[in-house]
Amino acid sequence: MKNCEMKLNGSILTITVDISKECGKSSSGKSIIIGSTEGNVSVPDKEDIKIGVNVYRKT
Numbered sequence: 001m002k003n004c005e006m007k008l009n010g011s012i013l014t015i016t017v018d019i020s021k022e023c024g025k026s027s028s029g030k031s032i033i034i035g036s037t038e039g040n041v042s043v044p045d046k047e048d049i050k051i052g053v054n055v056y057r058k059t
Helices: none
Strands: 005-009 012-016 031-036 041-043 046-051 054-058
Touching: none
Parallel strands: none
Antiparallel strands: 005 012, 031 054, 041 046
């Protein structure tokens, strides 16, 4: 994952992304990636639950 953190507290999933950071350009070059799970990933301690997150801005 890039600049993306997940925490599970009981049944509450918290996703943290620092929007002041940049992780570089997207593969198309049309946007700047701020945070990403880089595809679908399992929620911590819940392998059957998946999540996919992309945070970006236009260039």
